[in-house]
Amino acid sequence: MPEKYDAIIIGSGSNGISAAIRLQQKGLKTAIYEQASTPGGATRTQELTLPGYKHDVGSAILPMGVASPFLGKLPLHEHGLEWIYPEIAYAHPFSDGTAYACYQNLYETASQFGEDEKAYLNIFEPLVKNWDKIGGDLLGPLGIPDYPLDFMKFGLKAIPSSKMLVNHYFKNEKTKTFFYGSAAHSTLPLTNIASASFGLVLTTTAHKYGWPFPKGGAGKFTEALLGYYKSIGGELHLNTFVEDVRDIPNAYAYLFDLTPKQLLNIKGLNFSSLYRKRMDAYNYGAGVFKLDWALSEPIPFTSEKCRKAGTVHIGFSTDEIEISEKGIHEKNMTSKPYVLVAQHTPFDDSRAPEGKHTAWAYCHVPNGSTEDFTEAIEKQIEKAAPGFKDTILAKSFMNTHQLQEFDPNLVGGDINGGKQDITQLFTRPIAKINPYSTPNPRVYICSSSTPPGGGVHGMCGYHAAGAALKDHFKELMKK
Structure with missing residues (x-):
């Protein structure tokens, strides 16, 4: 059959959209096929607790959306994206009520550290x-x-x-x-x-660059990306679960924004048994247990620095954080986990009813864990912000299974598309010269299971698109 498209991208996470944009920018005819009713992968915003309270279901703070050599140059502001920059990128509270802040100004940050400033x-x-x-x-x-x-x-x-x-x-x-x-x-x-x-x-x-986030929710970032993509001629097809590549239109190239586990389940790809065996050995990393709260007021952190930060890291000593992060790989969770907190509404009042607030947090857990860590997370926050529990109006949690149900790429709750240790940092999903290609010359991987890995930066998709351009559209690659 004649090719209806030059390239088809399966999956509408930031990497899939980035791949589609790069190919579309070169004048190719492309389309994105997404299994969900809402695009964006893990970069979506929903009302998870109470009406009018907007929560980022997955990604919440998007510094790499600005720092990305590709995404940072797109005219996303023309498609409704407005960045919010908290005064402090992230803060870290200590048990004595003090905190250190990471300001965008390097020297202001260093001046807090006394003998460690230099x-x-x-x-x-x-x-x-x-x-x-x-x-x-x-x-x-x-x-x-x-x-x-x-x-x-x-x-x-x-x-x-x-x-x-x-x-x-x-x-x-x-x-x-x-x-x-x-x-x-x-x-x-x-x-x-x-x-x-x-x-x-x-x-x-x-x-x-700072650690900004999109006004109105992380989903606004996805909306802006797709707005730009459509403005240059791209097509988006939702509610289309691709079980067999032969069920979608013909194309010269197919780029899958999927992890190895999902890719190996697609029929009609004609992968060799050796490639399948190597991909099947791909290692997934730790999962997360995530909480969202509707609050009556901002989190009452003891330290003013924490109140001015978009992100707060909670772990009250090096030993405490070491034990927490070691335990998740030994399935021996501590009662004092390292916790990441994102607070948007002190800087973006569009996410909650007037005078009300939201908060978002997670801790790392063993891959596939279904244990409820609500109490452990809230205790850690309460230690840095006495009275926090009294501000909670409603809450919603997602364990690793629920996260994977929300986005199938979050295998076992792994938000990085695979373990990012020294063995898989650059050689993901397997060690090969072109990590985006497969034994099928028309099939490529553009997910975070390829370099450079997790994060909302779009660079996995950008480089996978470059590989497809080089293999199938060499003249366009020169432009």
Whole structure:
């Protein structure tokens, strides 16, 4: 049959949409097929608790949406996207009621750390200065970097474990704990090699760009992406579950915004048994247990810095965070988990009725866990914000099974599309020169199960689209 489209993208997460946009920008005829009734993958907003209270079901703070070399250059403001920048990107409270803040201003941040001020600047000053040189290579497949020396300097800091890095650079326990707060986004034990890389990248982007979120909900980001995509001729088809690739129109290329588990279930792809075996061995990472609250007032954090931050990391010592992040991989959860909190309504009153508020939080849990961690999470927040429980009007929780039901790519509650340890950081989903290609020359993977991994940055889709362009549309690749 003749090809109806040049390329079809299966899945409308940020990576799928990014792949579609890049191909459509080149003049190709593309379409996105999405199994759900609402596009966006994990980047969606719904009323989960009470009418009028808008909650981000998955992603809530989107710094990489601005820092992304691809998404950051799209005219999304023309399609209704408005970024909200809290005064403080993230804060970390301590048991004595104080807190450290990550301001966008690097020097204001470092000035809090006393004897560790110089060490903090030694780490982050060159990273912030050279981000434009190394950021593109960090957010892509393994290859020869454009600026090898600057990239190598980053690597020397990123390869150690978080524990090794903080013990080498910092003297103060609070400074070490503050870094752990960003590094623990990795969902890896903080004694693991390369776990420091997550803290380095996230904190660098906080100083370079801030940690913004979309006004009105993360779903507004998806709406803007799709608005732009449609404005350049793209098509979106919802409520279309692709069980067999032969059920959708012919195309020169198919790009799947799916993890290996979902991809292997698609019929008609003609994958070799060896490829299937290697993909079947792909490792998924820790899951999350997520809570959303409708509140009568903002979270009453003791520290003013926390009240001014869009994101708050809660873990009251390095030992506490280490135990928490190690335990999730040993299925031995602590009663004092590391907790990530996002609070939008102090800065965006469009998300709740007048005078009311919302909050969002999760802790890391063993993949596939169905245990309820509501009490443990609320106790941790209550310790940093006495009276928090009294502000709760309603709540909603999602365990790992419910998260996967919401978005099938969240396998076992894994929000990163697969474990992001040293064995799968760049060689995901399997080790090969072109990680986006498959044995079927028309089929590509563009999900977060490819480099650079999890996060709302669209770069997995961008690079997968580049691979398809190179293989099937070489002349267009030159434009």
